[in-house]
Amino acid sequence: MIVWEVDKGVVRKATIKDLMEATYTLLNLVPQGKTTTYGSLAKILGISPRLVGLFMKKNMEPIVIPCHRVVGKNGELRGYSRGGPRIKKRLLILEDVCFNNNRVSRDCIISLNWLLDP
DNA sequence: ATTTGCTCAGCTC
């Protein structure tokens, strides 16, 4: 479990809520027409990929969080609680994300790691 | 292409 710095050197463990907020913040960095993966987010946050999925499912704030821009590492859609993968794909196509064979094509997936590096 | 093992918060009982 990662540590979460508050202020004045006060440090505590990251709560689930912290991690959820961090996840959503990172998600806001993903531009329209691109996607990222559960694993990539998880790696940055130091949590398991499953947990990222769990956050997406649990969160019930519809439009503000672009949950549909998170896909499996191989480009598979995985789940979508609001209407299933069909709807998820439809949303992505609406954003000009390229597909081949029900998978998001590689060049529409960004890792977010190299966005943070420089 | 398919199977296997790992992982961990939430949900149910």
Added chain:
DNA sequence: GAGCTGAGCAAAT
């Protein structure tokens, strides 16, 4: 508390 369930992933087959 114990046991089951996933919006996942990587390695082995």
